[in-house]
Every structure is written in structure tokens, then in C-alpha cells.
Amino acid sequence: MAGIPGLGQLAPAPSVTDTQTVVLLPYWEWRFEVATEQDSVTVRLVKGTAERDGTELAKKPYKFERTKSRIYTLEGCTLDITGHCKSYVAKYPRPEDSPLNVHINLHWGLDEMRKEARDRGRGAQGPRVLICGPSNTGKTSLVRTLTGLATRMGHEPRRQASQQYGGSSAEQSSGWQPIVVNLGPREGLLSLPGTLSAAVYGAMMDVEEPAGGFGITSAPTSGPSPVPVKTPIVYYYGREKVEEDPAHWKDLTGKLASSVRAKIKEDETVRTSGVLIDAPAVEFAQGGLELLVHAVNEFAVNLVLVVGSDRMYEELEQRLAGVYTSVGEPIECVNVEKSDGVAEVVDSFTRHNREAAIKEYFFGDSKRTLSPSLQVISFDDVAIFKAPDESEAYEGQPALEPAEISAGMSSWTLTIMDASVNDPPETIRQAPVVGFIAVAEVDEDRRRLKILSPVTGRMDNKPMVWGRWPEPYINLLG
């Protein structure tokens, strides 16, 4: 019985209430779901080694809330688990049977490519990897795992990078520092949903965070962080699906790619570490393949991992056969099987996570409370733009038009763009994001706007954009 892969799925254990001990053999996984708000589970590694998505657990308690994830082990481990959650142990008769084995091997392949780039020197780039596939196939989890594993590798910088910064970085950067790029607006990377972003990952990731180091919890705050801070560059898309405004998505992907290129040029460790791109789940019927190909071109991707879709693999392979990157490398497509443990993520769960992310952006989480500032400003002191309605589309329409401030705007989050109010609409629309504010109240009579801003002080002359997604759910102050 125990030897059959995935057997545990058939009968998820009932909620765990008291402390229980879970013993995992190598390449087994403990998969858990803490779905409800009230529940939490505390995991403590007692013996052996264990990881969550590439980041090793220390022998201390970790508390998980509204998280669906896995703890796996490569060497075997014992876990003490306290709390309420749905969980089961995925057992595999041999390590080869575990989907994890493929992920680990992918890592070693990438590691090899990075070493090649490092040894070749002279601006050689590490692998640029696009991870794509349908939704609910574990793409992001794979990206996270590959990121976590990469940052851990004990690699010696070939030259001491960035001496001008006091030499501290060469001293401290012991692992690879890949750039992680998120092109899927449904979940933000170190940002809110509706955005595309990128960040260099070179240090320990937050194991306890629901998104395992990719979520808003890890976005920078004014204070110290128990987990090394990751700084993203963010662009605002403002819709849920890439197919809804493919032109805009392509523009932003291009902008993000050019930021990433500049970063790669600047920093040797980052350059040799390469780029890991989390692609959105595209729909074939709506030209999704071309969107992926666009991303491949923009980021000069030389390795495409297709997770959980033979069809997408075949089509992409066909499409990219004989295509070369800007530096003349062939583009390889690899078919990666979907892990049998990918949690079925229901809409309510993702919606809840989105809401939690917005709340957390302003107020922090249970471990770290943030104090946003409540400000009252006049309609005349803000410049809010929105994309024109598709229904009224006409030739030569500007990309953005001034939005009419009305009660309908309350509870929405607006995005502050790093541009000037007087910039052309297209520039504003494609500018990097400075931050977000939430509209608490609109007083149309007195023409006043009550807003929640993360930072004290005003954003003079910075335009804001009112997107179409995610829709507001509750008044953050209510």
C-alpha cells in the first residue's frame, strides 16, 4: 500500500488537531492545506532535513496560515505538526517516481548552465528560463523551488562583483542570484495582483509566508525584516487575464524585460545566475501561444519548461524550433510533468488571497503590523487616470484618460506611477509602479477624497491609475 505513489490523495487525513509526528523518507512530501482564516498549523523539523519549495527549514517552529503547500525532504526527516489543517503524506516507492526528482534535476541542469556562463565570463549569461503551462499545474511552485535551490548553492564569485560598494556583496553573496520575473497578473510577485514584476532573489526566502517568499509579505517595509528583503520592479497591468489586453501586456513585458536586461548588464552575479520567468496561464484559443513567444523573445529565453500540458509543449516546441535567441543560442523546450500533488486552488481561495494581499500591503500581517496613513485630499490635488472603455473605443484613442472621480471609486486600490502628471498617457501607463493607495471614501459634495496611503506624506505630481482588476472587496477601513 505504502508504495503506491499518490495513494495518500485518495483519503486525505481528517483535520489534525493535536501534535502529531510525521516521518518522511527521502523524496516524500507532506502536503498540507490551511484554507480557512482561523486555522493555522505549526511545523517543526525534528530530525533530518526538510524544505519548502527549495528553501531549507531550520529546526524551529514555522507557522502557516492560509497556505497550500508542501514540505519535502531529500534526505528523510521527522516533522512535528501542531494545529488544524488538511494534510497527507505523498509517498513514492523510489525517488525516481517523485515529481520532485525532475525538479531537482532541472536545478542541476540550470546550475551547470550557470557555471558555464560564469566560467565563460565576458558577459556570458546564465539560463533564461520560461516556466509555462495551464493554471493549477504548479508553475509558481516550480519557479519558487528552482529559485530557492539556486540561492543556496555555494558558489564563489569569479570576480568580486561590485567592488565600489564596499566589497560587501562579494562577501555576502554565496549563492546564485537569479532574477525572478512574474508575468502573470493573477498573483503579484512582491506586489499586488494585477501587476507584473521582477526581483533579484539571492537570499533566504520567507518560508512561513503563504506565497513562500513571493508574496506581498516579503515586499519592503520601512523596518527591518527577519528575512532578507527583496526589492521588486513593478509594472501595472490592471486586469486579471493577459488575453484581456494583450497589447498592453506585451508592452509591459517589454518594459520589464528591458529593466531586467539593464540589471543583467549591471551585475555579474545576476547575469550568470540567469532569469526565471513565471508565465501566465494563457489560453490557446485567444492567441496565447503568441504571447508566450513574445515573452520568450523579450527575455531572450533559451529554455522553456512546459508544465503539465503535452499539447502546449508540442506547439511551443514546433513554434520555437529553429528560432535562436539574440545571442544565437537555440531555444530548448522541455516537457515537465505536472506534480500529482498540485493543490486544487478554488476561486474563493485565490480571491481570499488577493484580498488578504491588499490588506497586508497596507496593514502588514500578524507578525508585523504596519501603520498606513489616512489622508484627506481634494479632488483637485490628485490626477487619476483610467484606461478608456473598450465599448467606446475609437481610432487614435489615448491610452489613458482622466478618470471621473465618483463614489464608484471607493474601496478601489489605485496605483501610483513613477511618472509626471504631465507625461503623455502612454508613458504614464507604462511607468514603473511606486506604490498603491486605497480609496476609503469619496465625498462628491465637498470634492474630497479620503485615501489610505502606505507612507506618510503626499505624492505630489505623481499620476495614479485606476485599473479594472482586482475589484474591491471591502472597505479597508470598514
Place this chain on the structure above:
Amino acid sequence: MADDAAEVADDYRQALEDLSVNSRIEIATLTNIARENANHGLAIAEVLQNHIKKVPPPKTLPALYVLDSVVKNVPTPYSLYFGPKLYSIFMNAYTKVDKDTRRKMDEMLRTWKEPVPGSISTKPVFPPEVVRPIEHALIAARNVAFVANHNSFQGQQQLLRGARPPARETPTPPTGRSAPHAGLAQGQRPSLGQASQMPPQSMAQQPYPMRPHNDPNMQQQQQQQQQQQHRPTPQPAPAQMSMPHYPQHQPQPGLGSEAGYGPPPQGISIERLKDDIQQLIVAERTEFARNPLDASRQTRLKALLDLQAIIQRQDMPQDQLMLIKARVAELAVNNLRAAAPADPLTQHHQPPHLPPQQYYPPVGGVVATPTPPQVAALARPPSVTPGAGGGGLSLSALLGQKAAQAQKGSLAALLAAKQSATPPALGGFAPPPATSTPPQAYQANFPPAAVPLPAAVRSPSLPQGPPFGQPPAVQPSPVLATDAIKQEAKPNTVALLAMLRQKGLLKTDAAAKPKKQAYHSQRFSQASLKQHRPHLTPLFYDDLGAPCTQCGRRFRPDAAGRRQKTAHMDWHFRVHQRLADSEKRGLYRSYYVDEMDWIQTPLTGDADYAHATAATTTAAAHEDQADAGGSGGGGQKQGGRKQLQQLQYLAVPDDGDSAEAACPICQERFEMKWLDEAQEWVWMDAVRLGGRVFHASCHREVAGEGPGVEGVLGKRKAEDDFQSVRKVAMGGY
């Protein structure tokens, strides 16, 4: 009617797409559907063929089993439909699957040469005419593996002779009724082959290996079902054969390894062959007319015309004719289909003796520091391929090569590459030298005769072969090999071969579609990804040193690692301290940095307090030094003084009272200003000392640079300096 067919085909395609494992029940169902819709057989055959062509490697085998089952159980009309296309179906599938699947395909191919088990018919599943070209191509491909490295004909001969006996001595296929057959298929791996073959009954009747954990009872039941399905239908001779029957239906013990090379069945119709060629020419002409500027078509057309002329003039041996015919038919089927051959450059053929590379301590990977044998291996196998194939099979090999190349790159080279897929991967993620399994596994793919080859591969005397797809460097070998194996080949045939080559049949095919090759490296081959590499696991753990108890990050046990760890622990300590501090003060989410900042700020690891500007980073580094070194007030004082000079702003305090504060020295209010660099509101020229905020310039004036500063404010003051620095810096994030 037509709609019916389309509907049936569509349903069948959907059913096929659902088939992903070797489920006997599903295959039996699919067979039954095919039987019931035999009137739409052509459509179904088409669907199945396309499915096999398109399906990803892991699902190929079940699909082939469906074909196998359909043909064995409903020979009429399906064997007719599949016969002409069998070569392309089989070879196409063969090139894309892994070697385990290939072994199963070899077994399946073998059963096709025999009558349907349990049937009263004595006819083989597929006529030898159909099966033999496949066998030849496979043999040719395999021969390459060991012939490739001998550039003298003598060597080839010896090798061929030496290599074949093991094939003959292979354990008898356990069908219980036939002697060993030709085909190195089962001969390649005597021991493995035996182990993997099925018990006679199930081999003969159920070529669908069950998944490991199936109930034996169920298996029996299914066997019975399956048996019932085998209707002893007499098989009419497939249509595409021009003669009424075959001389030998029963596989004969004596046939042995000669089956592949032996006299062909009599009666190949030369007229028919001419017809076929004529048709090809017509098709080619049409194409040519459509694209008059396409030089490759022109040359191909010319070559075909030449071939036609030769065949019409010459009286060729039957077997040669037959082989030509097979290839012509093949060409006709696949004439214009673009395929995706593997990139020849990626086919690292690695000699078995290559010492496993150790991966750690850091060395370059396979490509980073290629060892000489690998370089040799990379260049050679493709170059010798055509000659080698010719050595084994003469005309068929040449044409076979051509067809193979035209469709999917050199099968031979591909085979060689695929079989060696595992070892190069091991070179990459190599086990410690103590493990000797990889070379063994590798050798298992080749007969013993192949073992000495690596030396030849490395031999510098080997001429550098022309690139893949070029005319073979070794011209005479096909002739001689043909001589040795069979009756004399006529000089004209040789001339034909040479001419075909020179006319550019090979070249044009290879050159016509160089763009559609999908790139695949060994590193990410499915076999490599599936392999378990336990020896690498310590690289994640023990080899990185002991973990930090707070966060699990590991540090090497060497001096640098210890230093890092000390700094890291200090960092943890500071963060804890400051966390408590900052909670009181009130935290907020920072704005994101602007693009330039993002690009230019290097990742500072644990130093989250470092600011983008060089000034603060320097300050942070100083702080680091001071803290890590545990030095006394002197060091801190120095650090503090530097900060005083470099940082002359302070974030506006959040609390209202101090926001109204004025400098105690000059009594002027601080001026509030938005600082882009810090992304927050600051007081410029401000510094917080001992709980009070001064204008930095005022304070410097009053306190001067003298030793008094420390004396007055003491160590406590210096610490507060850092606090302020941190706060400013943190604002940036």
C-alpha cells in the same frame, strides 16, 4: 457517409487522446471500435497514424499497441491501410521514444513477422516486404554505433562479422514456435533482453505489458477476453503486394540472422516500381512547377529522373529492386512532410570509457570544459554514418539514410545519441568515481564487439568527416559491403548510388529544412530528468556546512564561511533588536524603488538596511565591520563620523510633537522636503543625536571634530547615530 466517417474518426481520435497508459482494456476497446467501424477503416487508420505521429513520447507506446492490436485482430482491412505507411509510422515513433520503449517496439516488430497468434492463417501480420525495410533501417542504425569508428573497410567487415554472431545467439524469442530471428533487436542486449521478455503466452498474445501493480486475476480475465477477440480470420494478401503469395510464411529456424540479408521473395514487380517512381516524378514535377525557383526540388527531380532511367535500362537484382521499391514507397508517403529532426550538434555521442566527471568541487560541466574524447565524439558519428550504413546494407542503407534524413535526421546518429543519453547526463551530474554503474548501463546497449571502439573514436587519424547530411566520406564501402554480404552488385548500381548522392538527394533534403529542427540537449532529456542522482544531494546540505539555527541558511566551515556566519548572526541579532524598536515607532510599507535604483543596487544579502546610495552602503559596511568585529567605541566613532559627513538628512519623525521640532542650537524649524533617493519626507541637514535632532551643520560647528564629541555624548551617542542611519536607510525600502 463522408460525414459518418469524419464523425467516427473524430470520436476515435478523442478516444486515442485519452489513452496514456498500457491499459489492455482500453486497447481492446479501441480495437473493437476499429472492428465495428471497419467500413470507415481508412479514416480510422488515418487518425491512428496521425495520433502516433503527434503523440508525445510517453504515450507513443500505447498508441502503437493499439495499431498492433487492430492489425492483429482486424487484419482486413487494417493491415492494408497501415502496410504502406508502416515504415514511416514505426520509424517516426522509434526516433522519439526512449530506449525502453524501443525495446518494446523491437519485440512488437518481431511479432509482426509471424502469423497472428492463435489464428489459423499462416500469413505474417505484416508481409516481410513491409517489415523488412524497418528491420534494415534499425540494423543500419545500430551498426553505425560500432562500425562508425572504423574507417577501414576491413575493420568494418570484421566488426560486422564479429557483431552478428551474438545476435544469432540471442535467447530464442519466447514465442515457443519460432527460432531466433534476424535483427539485432533482441541481440543487442542478451541479458537484458531475456529479462525483459514476457512469458511465451503473453508475449505471443498480449504484447501489452501491464503496469506493475495489477491484480493477476484481472490479468487472466483480460487474457481470456483478449483471446476471444482473436478471430482466426484468414488474411488475404495485402493489396500493395504485387505477387500472390510469399514463399515463406512460417518463420524458419534456418532463416536466422540471414533474414535481413537473405534472398528476397521472388517476384518484385519492376513494372510496379517504375510506376511508383513515375508517380513520384509527376508529383515532384507538380511541386517544381509551383516553385520553379526551388533549387532543391530541381535537383531532387533530376535525381529521380536519373533513377528512373537507370532502372529502365538495367537489370537489377531482385533484392536491390525491392529495397529501392520500399524506399520509393516510403518517399512517396513522406515526400513533402516536414519533420523536426534533432540537431546533429547536440547529439553527444559519448564513449563508454569516459571517466565520470566529478561535479564538485566546482568544475566546468560537459560543455564548459569539454574533454578531448567528447570533442571527437561530437564530430564523428554523424560523419561516418552514411558509410557505415552502406557497409551493412548497400542500397537500402543509402536510400534508407536518405529517407531517414529527409524525415527525421539520421536515425542512426539519433539512435547512437539516444542510447548514450544517459552517460552524458551522468557526465554532467556525475556520480563519484566509485560508482561504476553508468558505464555498464551504457555498454549494455551494445554488443561486446563495440567495446573497443572508444579508442577508435578518439583516434586522431580519423579524418574529420563532413557535416551531417553530406555525402559520405567513405565512398567505396557500400560496394564492398554489398559484395561481402550478398551477390555482386553491379557497377551501375554503385554508380547510381554515387550519382544519387552527388545529385544532391542527400544534401538537398538535409539543407531544405534546417530550420525546423527542435533543439534538445542531453542535459534536459527526459531520461536525464528522470534519473535519480543521490550523490548530488549532499551539495544542498552537508557540503554547504552547518545551518544557521535561526533561518536554516548554511555556512561553510572554512574561514570565509565562519566570517560570514558571524556577520549573519549579528545581522539576526540586530534585526531582532530593531524589530522591537521599530514596532514601537510604527512601520509602514515602503514605496518601490525607481527603475534606476533597482537596476543599480546590488543585492546585499542580509544587509537589508543598506541603502541604494553608495553613502549608506558604505555606512552599512562600516556598521557591519563595527558590529562584526566587536570593536570598541573607537571604531564606532570613526564610522559615526563618516556618516555625519555623508548623511545629512533624516526622515521626518512620524509623531506629531517632534515633527514641529526645531534645532536646539539655532532654534530654527527643520525644513521638510521630499527626497527622491530616500523615497520619503526628510529633514535635510538634520541629524539625531542623543534623542534630539540637530542641524548637522550646527552640530558640527558646535561640537567640532575634536575629541569632545565622544567625551560628551559617549558610546550611547554613537549607537544612536547608527539608529538614525538605519532609519534613513530603511526608508529607501
